[in-house]
Amino acid sequence: MKRLYYLLGKNKFWEYILFAVFILVFYGPLVNMLTLSFAGKYNYPDVVPKTYGLKWWQFILSNKNLVSSITQSLILAIVVTALSLLICLPAAYAIARFQFKGRTLVRLSFLLTNAFPKMGIYTAMAVVFYKIHLMGTFTGVVLVHIVNTMMFMVWIPSGSFANVHIQQEESARDVGAGPIRTFFHITMPLAWPGIIVASLYTFLGSMEEAQGSLLIGLPNVHTMPSELYGIIMSYADTAGSVFAVILLIPALILLIVFRKYLSGEAMSKGFRM
Amino acid sequence: MTEITELSDGIRGLLHAVERVDEMEDSIKLEIKNLTKMFNDHEGVHDINLTVHNGELLTLLGPSGCGKTTILRAIGGFNKIQSGEIILDGKDITALPPEKRPTGMVFQSYNLWPHMTIYENMEFGLKLRKTGKAERRSMIESMLKLVRMDGSEKKYPGQLSGGQQQRVAIARALVLKPSLLLLDEPFSALDAKIRAAMRDELKRIQQEAGLTIVFVTHDQEEAMALSDRIAVMSRGIIQQIDTPTELYDHPQKEFVARFIGDMNELEGGTGEKAILVRPEDITLRPDEEKAPGALTYQGRIIDIMMLGHYLKVIISTGKDKEISAFVKREEVGDWTPGETIAYSWRKRVTTIEG
Numbered sequence: 001m002k003r004l005y006y007l008l009g010k011n012k013f014w015e016y017i018l019f020a021v022f023i024l025v026f027y028g029p030l031v032n033m034l035t036l037s038f039a040g041k042y043n044y045p046d047v048v049p050k051t052y053g054l055k056w057w058q059f060i061l062s063n064k065n066l067v068s069s070i071t072q073s074l075i076l077a078i079v080v081t082a083l084s085l086l087i088c089l090p091a092a093y094a095i096a097r098f099q100f101k102g103r104t105l106v107r108l109s110f111l112l113t114n115a116f117p118k119m120g121i122y123t124a125m126a127v128v129f130y131k132i133h134l135m136g137t138f139t140g141v142v143l144v145h146i147v148n149t150m151m152f153m154v155w156i157p158s159g160s161f162a163n164v165h166i167q168q169e170e171s172a173r174d175v176g177a178g179p180i181r182t183f184f185h186i187t188m189p190l191a192w193p194g195i196i197v198a199s200l201y202t203f204l205g206s207m208e209e210a211q212g213s214l215l216i217g218l219p220n221v222h223t224m225p226s227e228l229y230g231i232i233m234s235y236a237d238t239a240g241s242v243f244a245v246i247l248l249i250p251a252l253i254l255l256i257v258f259r260k261y262l263s264g265e266a267m268s269k270g271f272r273m
Numbered sequence: 274m275t276e277i278t279e280l281s282d283g284i285r286g287l288l289h290a291v292e293r294v295d296e297m298e299d300s301i302k303l304e305i306k307n308l309t310k311m312f313n314d315h316e317g318v319h320d321i322n323l324t325v326h327n328g329e330l331l332t333l334l335g336p337s338g339c340g341k342t343t344i345l346r347a348i349g350g351f352n353k354i355q356s357g358e359i360i361l362d363g364k365d366i367t368a369l370p371p372e373k374r375p376t377g378m379v380f381q382s383y384n385l386w387p388h389m390t391i392y393e394n395m396e397f398g399l400k401l402r403k404t405g406k407a408e409r410r411s412m413i414e415s416m417l418k419l420v421r422m423d424g425s426e427k428k429y430p431g432q433l434s435g436g437q438q439q440r441v442a443i444a445r446a447l448v449l450k451p452s453l454l455l456l457d458e459p460f461s462a463l464d465a466k467i468r469a470a471m472r473d474e475l476k477r478i479q480q481e482a483g484l485t486i487v488f489v490t491h492d493q494e495e496a497m498a499l500s501d502r503i504a505v506m507s508r509g510i511i512q513q514i515d516t517p518t519e520l521y522d523h524p525q526k527e528f529v530a531r532f533i534g535d536m537n538e539l540e541g542g543t544g545e546k547a548i549l550v551r552p553e554d555i556t557l558r559p560d561e562e563k564a565p566g567a568l569t570y571q572g573r574i575i576d577i578m579m580l581g582h583y584l585k586v587i588i589s590t591g592k593d594k595e596i597s598a599f600v601k602r603e604e605v606g607d608w609t610p611g612e613t614i615a616y617s618w619r620k621r622v623t624t625i626e627g
Contacts (some may be wrong), residue, residue, distance in 0.1 A: 172386070
């Protein structure tokens with residue numbers, strides 16, 4: 001240790017120590033989860049399993065309910081993202097481009113859904129949903145998820161739209177494109193980074209949303225996170241780990257595919273008041 | 274017999290005259306009638322009437338906020354006007370959106386779409402017009418050649434300099450064969466040297482392609498260099514429309530006289546208004562000699578600047594007041610700053626109203 005200390009110099013040495021702690025705290029649980037998911041024999045306070053195998057993977061993947069919850073969650077996330085784009089992009093564009101009365105208020109109103117305790121909002125929604133027969137329906141769960149992601153879906157693309165120069169849109173009109181063609185050929189491609197970041201956030205948010213899905217969706221709609229509750233309660237840790245890893249896969253794939261768009265810039269523009 | 278020849282000559286002359294009048298009428302490209310566009314009580318343009326002829330380069334010139342861009346954007350369809358008519362090629366285009374108007378617009382900056390190559394930028398409008406692929410290619414190539422940007426088809430706008438981007442923007446407008454080209458301070462984001470080069474280039478392109486152009490600028494030098502006619506604007510109205518020479522020599526209003534070129538203000542006789550004199554119409558004489566001219570004034574030389582063939586002499590004429598004079602080098606003695614000097618004027622500028 002002493003040898004290392006003098007080899008690296010004081011500053012570098014502490015930097016490395018700090019880095020090691022960081023890795024341990026942030027990635028330790030992930031690695032632990034990954035190893036547990038491939039456990040064969042495992043007893044509770046042990047850190048690593050005694051033997052390894054695909055036993056628990058087989059167990060999860062042979063459970064029909066769990067597998068169907070995976071497809072359910074994926075379909076749900078896709079529908080939520082698509083609908084959210086459809087609803088929020090026009091709003092984002094309007095906030096970015098038009099100077100109407102109460103613009104700031106409209107913008108801030110999207111914060112409300114994220115400012116109150118979630119469970120309170122869900123309960124209030126549940127009361128309304130009972131009356132209009134949306135409890136336990138796919139549509140009901142979609143609505144809950146959209147309420148959750150609206151703020152990001154409006155704010156982040158709005159920041160990107162505001163960054164598209166009005167002359168670029170006007171040039172398109174000038175050469176003969178109507179307003180709609182201009183939006184899809186000029187404005188939207190130029191605002192891609194923000195739209196992609198917001199869509200990613202919405203998709204992943206929908207994949208991992210549990211509270212609202214449980215309250216509104218059960219007993220008919222089973223999503224992965226809501227099933228995860230059941231697994232953790234009724235099976236060994238190792239089963240939960242497998243399921244958690246499965247839940248992680250889409251996030252990893254999306255982050256890798258779209259990593260070039262994931263800049264802090266697109267995010268921060270959306271949150272500038 | 275001679276009478277008959279004379280008579281037929283007379284008729285022929287008459288016919289010629291009629292033809293010429295017809296030509297004059299045919300040659301009207303754009304007519305703006307009673308255009309009003311107010312943004313609020315004091316910002317906007319009011320009751321504008323303007324005629325642009327075929328093949329003409331007309332400049333809207335004025336300080337910022339005078340309404341020149343408002344008129345240009347109204348012609349392009351980007352401003353909804355409150356009243357008035359815009360007639361292009363004999364057709365009323367007042368109610369048409371920009372995409373339906375046969376005008377081509379180039380803005381000060383951010384004209385090009387950064388996610389498309391130069392070729393794709395040029396192609397966008399042609400595709401909307403359902404032009405065939407081979408035809409598109411040849412049109413784009415020849416247009417890029419015209420603005421001397423051939424070979425840049427595969428580049429992205431971000432790879433070009435500001436001047437090059439503006440050339441491409443002009444080419445993109447021209448490739449659609451607009452009936453009228455609208456330029457909104459297209460060179461003002463460029464540095465001085467490139468700006469001058471672009472000016473010459475635009476003049477060449479206009480002549481080669483036989484274009485009619487409405488040009489907006491706040492730079493009077495640019496306007497003088499480019500324009501067939503200039504509409505000088507201030508506070509939402511057109512003060513005077515004339516050729517650059519007429520504007521310089523015979524400004525109708527004091528605003529125009531001061532805005533176009535350099536202008537000195539000399540004290541008039543008792544009860545008279547200030548006398549407006551161009552720097553080149555000032556005569557300087559050493560203090561002892563009396564300078565020739567109606568009135569002789571005295572001042573102190575502040576600075577002498579070398580401008581090639583001419584010298585610019587700045588003279589203090591009183592507290593916080595100075596004038597400048599352009600003097601030929603051979604007429605200047607061994608004057609130095611600080612010296613007292615006599616001056617007078619050869620020619621004054623008279624305006625119709627103040």
